[in-house]
Amino acid sequence: MTTPAVRCAGLRHAFGDTVAVDGVDLEIPAGQVFGLLGPNGAGKTTTIRMITTLLPVRTGTVEVFGLDVTRRKMAVRRLIGYVPQQLSADGSLSGRENVSLFARLFDVPRRERAEQVRIALGAVGLLDDADRTAATYSGGMIRRLELAQALVSSPRLLILDEPTIGLDPVARSGVWERIGQVRAETGMTVLVTTHYMEEAEQYCEQVALMHRGRVRALGSPADLRAQLGPGSTLDDVFRAVTGDAFDDTDKGGMRGVRAARRTARRLG
Numbered sequence: 001m002t003t004p005a006v007r008c009a010g011l012r013h014a015f016g017d018t019v020a021v022d023g024v025d026l027e028i029p030a031g032q033v034f035g036l037l038g039p040n041g042a043g044k045t046t047t048i049r050m051i052t053t054l055l056p057v058r059t060g061t062v063e064v065f066g067l068d069v070t071r072r073k074m075a076v077r078r079l080i081g082y083v084p085q086q087l088s089a090d091g092s093l094s095g096r097e098n099v100s101l102f103a104r105l106f107d108v109p110r111r112e113r114a115e116q117v118r119i120a121l122g123a124v125g126l127l128d129d130a131d132r133t134a135a136t137y138s139g140g141m142i143r144r145l146e147l148a149q150a151l152v153s154s155p156r157l158l159i160l161d162e163p164t165i166g167l168d169p170v171a172r173s174g175v176w177e178r179i180g181q182v183r184a185e186t187g188m189t190v191l192v193t194t195h196y197m198e199e200a201e202q203y204c205e206q207v208a209l210m211h212r213g214r215v216r217a218l219g220s221p222a223d224l225r226a227q228l229g230p231g232s233t234l235d236d237v238f239r240a241v242t243g244d245a246f247d248d249t250d251k252g253g254m255r256g257v258r259a260a261r262r263t264a265r266r267l268g
C-alpha cells in the first residue's frame with residue numbers, strides 16, 4: 001500500500017479550556033483532492049496548523065508522507081505548500097516580488113529561482129500581471145497569487161485554508177480551475193477547507209465533515225449523500241451532522257479579501 005499523504009491518529013489540541021481538536025483520526029491518500037469541511041470553530045484550522053507543523057502536536061500523532069511532524073519538522077515543511085486564511089500577499093510588492101519572496105523563504109536554489117517564480121505565476125494565470133503591485137489585484141487574483149506563493153517550492157502536499165472565501169462565483173471557479181490544473185500536471189495532494197458545499201461536491205474526491213473538534217462523517221460526496229437517502233445534497237448531510245448554517249460574504253479586491261477573512265474569523 002502506498003504511504004498516505006497525511007495520517008492523523010488520536011489528534012487532540014486544546015487552547016486553555018477550549019478543546020479545538022478532540023481525537024481526530026484521518027488518512028488522506030496521496031494524489032487526492034481532500035476537503036475538510038465544518039462550520040466556524042469546528043477545528044479545521046487547528047488541525048491544519050498541526051499538519052503544517054505550525055502548532056505542536058501534544059496528543060496523538062501526525063505523519064506527512066510517513067514523516068512524523070514532530071520529529072521530522074523541517075523535512076515535513078519542505079513537502080508542504082500552505083495558503084493560510086490570513087492574507088499572505090504584500091500589497092506594496094508586485095506579484096513577481098511576492099512569489100520571489102516565498103521562493104527565498106523556501107530555499108528554492110538561487111539559480112532556479114527566477115524560472116520557478118515564472119512557472120508558478122504562469123500556473124495561476126498571472127504572468128501578464130506579474131509586475132503590477134498586488135494592491136491593484138482583484139480578490140480572485142490575490143488568491144491565485146497566494147497559490148503561486150505556495151506552489152513555487154513544488155510541494156507534494158498543498159494545503160489551502162478557505163481558498164475561495166469572499167470571492168465571487170467566477171473568481172471562485174477560477175481558483176479551483178488552477179488548483180485542478182496544477183494537481184493534474186504534478187499529481188500533488190491537495191487538502192482544502194471550505195464552507196462551500198457545492199465546491200466540495202464538485203472538486204473534492206473525499207471529504208471529512210468536522211464538528212466540535214471531531215470528524216463526524218467521512219467519504220466521497222456521493223457516498224455521503226447516498227448514506228443519508230435518495231435526493232439528499234451534501235448540504236443536507238452537513239446539516240444532519242452539524243445543524244449549523246454558514247456565512248457567505250462576496251467582496252472584491254485586497255480590502256474585500258481582508259474584510260471577508262476577518263469577518264469569517266470573528267464569526268468563529
Ligand SMILES: Nc1ncnc2c1ncn2[C@@H]1O[C@H](COP(=O)(O)OP(=O)(O)OP(=O)(O)O)[C@@H](O)[C@H]1O
Nearest residue numbers: 015018020038039040041042043044045046264268
Ligand atoms: N489561538 C487560539 N486561542 C484560543 N482559542 C482558539 C485559538 N485558535 C482557535 N481557537 C478556538 O478553537 C476552536 C476551533 O477553532 P478553529 O479555528 O480550528 O476552527 P475552524 O473550523 O478552522 O473555524 P473557521 O472556519 O472559523 O476558521 C474554536 O472554538 C476557536 O475559538
